[in-house]
Amino acid sequence: MNNIKTLVIHPYIKTSRRDKDLLLNEAICLAEAIELRCIFSTSVGIDRVNPKAYFKSGYVSYLKEKAIELDIKLLFINTNLTPIQQRNLETDINCKIIDRTGLILEIFGSRARSNEGKLSVSLASLQFQKSRLVRSWTHLERQRGGAGFMGGPGEKQIESDRRQLTEKINKLKKKIKKIDKIRNIQRYRRVKNKLPVISLVGYTNSGKSTLFNLITKSSVLSKNMLFASLDSTIRNGYVKGFNFAFIDTVGFIRDLPTTLIDAFKSTLDEIINSDLILHIRDVTDSQFLMHKNEVLKILEEIGINRDDKRIIEVINKVDLIENKVNFHNLIDKSSVLISARDGKGIDSLKTKILKCFENYDLKSVLN
Ligand SMILES: Nc1nc2c(ncn2[C@@H]2O[C@H](COP(=O)(O)OP(=O)(O)OP(=O)(O)O)[C@@H](O)[C@H]2O)c(=O)[nH]1
Numbered sequence: 098m099n100n101i102k103t104l105v106i107h108p109y110i111k112t113s114r115r116d117k118d119l120l121l122n123e124a125i126c127l128a129e130a131i132e133l134r135c136i137f138s139t140s141v142g143i144d145r146v147n148p149k150a151y152f153k154s155g156y157v158s159y160l161k162e163k164a165i166e167l168d169i170k171l172l173f174i175n176t177n178l179t180p181i182q183q184r185n186l187e188t189d190i191n192c193k194i195i196d197r198t199g200l201i202l203e204i205f206g207s208r209a210r211s212n213e214g215k216l217s218v219s220l221a222s223l224q225f226q227k228s229r230l231v232r233s234w235t236h237l238e239r240q241r242g243g244a245g246f247m248g249g250p251g252e253k254q255i256e257s258d259r260r261q262l263t264e265k266i267n268k269l270k271k272k273i274k275k276i277d278k279i280r281n282i283q284r285y286r287r288v289k290n291k292l293p294v295i296s297l298v299g300y301t302n303s304g305k306s307t308l309f310n311l312i313t314k315s316s317v318l319s320k321n322m323l324f325a326s327l328d329s330t331i332r333n334g335y336v337k338g339f340n341f342a343f344i345d346t347v348g349f350i351r352d353l354p355t356t357l358i359d360a361f362k363s364t365l366d367e368i369i370n371s372d373l374i375l376h377i378r379d380v381t382d383s384q385f386l387m388h389k390n391e392v393l394k395i396l397e398e399i400g401i402n403r404d405d406k407r408i409i410e411v412i413n414k415v416d417l418i419e420n421k422v423n424f425h426n427l428i429d430k431s432s433v434l435i436s437a438r439d440g441k442g443i444d445s446l447k448t449k450i451l452k453c454f455e456n457y458d459l460k461s462v463l464n
Pocket residue numbers: 299300301302303304305306307308318319320321322323324325326327347348349413414415416417435436437438439
């Protein structure tokens with residue numbers, strides 16, 4: 098299903114001060130995260146959104162010409178479209194259209210490995226469909242494993258009405274609740290064993306899994322790709338001889354669809370219950386400050402204040418910038434600088450972690 102010839106459009110309101118080139122680049126990375134072949138990409142400034150087709154008719158004609166000229170099979174528009182806009186664009190351009198939420202759902206669908214992850218994505222997709230009900234990519238009908246929105250069973254439009262969707266949603270919720278119960282039992286056990294829990298959170302691609310693997314000697318997928326690892330993983334890890342439970346969580350991204358936040362609620366709840374939250378930040382990220390805010394915003398959505406004392410900032414990938422720029426004025430003094438790749442700073446990070454647990458009855462494996 099990969100390699101679909103895709104046109105990537107990043108629309109922005111002309112008065113917006115966000116950096117359109119960086120956002121276009123992120124849009125291309127999202128498309129690549131599901132192995133779409135980006136043939137042409139551009140950002141386009143608009144004065145206002147056309148409620149019928151998002152763009153003015155002149156630009157729609159331009160897109161149509163481009164799609165024919167380049168034999169485009171899919172158009173990714175990096176914004177959230179209403180069902181009407183999506184349908185009108187598809188009819189006018191005669192090409193499949195996917196919007197930002199749709200694409201992120203596709204990526205999540207292709208990445209989820211665990212039972213809970215798959216169920217959560219299905220739930221998010223159904224809720225997304227229910228919110229539009231005009232057409233869908235029929236996430237549940239097709240066999241999972243990649244961008245299934247072109248050809249094959251994915252082509253079939255969903256016929257279920259709202260009631261059927263609601264039924265499916267309720268069934269899924271029940272299943273997830275069951276898994277939740279197990280999760281709660283596990284959480285209870287960890288509490289009973291007094292095993293402190295440390296969550297790794299951060300923007301996608303910041304290096305969470307790399308650090309997680311290093312500390313817990315695991316092999317979670319870590320890759321230079323948005324949303325490489327999706328399922329949250331929990332493993333024991335030792336910090337200078339003391340035992341902790343570490344959690345690698347799903348990566349965050351700006352404007353993470355709320356349906357996904359909802360669907361991943363139980364996973365994200367693990368973060369709320371953590372004793373410590375490592376906020377992993379990529380020092381080479383050109384949107385270093387904006388992405389910090391996006392992460393803090395999502396944490397706030399799940400109920401963790403941005404000034405929560407449990408959050409420690411971990412500035413990662415310092416191996417890439419040493420002696421290059423003075424970035425120290427961009428970061429808090431309390432942050433820890435590390436390279437999860439070459440291990441630099443890990444000792445300081447561990448010291449800092451232990452300091453946070455000074456008043457805690459830690460289990461030493463040396464005893
Ligand atoms: N140079 C350098 N690269 C790093 C470092 N840490 C991680 N990377 C690379 O950054 C990319 C992303 O790393 P991941 O660990 O997959 O990032 P993540 O935060 O888990 O990303 P998602 O699971 O996609 O949200 C990979 O190519 C890593 O090899 C580091 O300290 N230095």
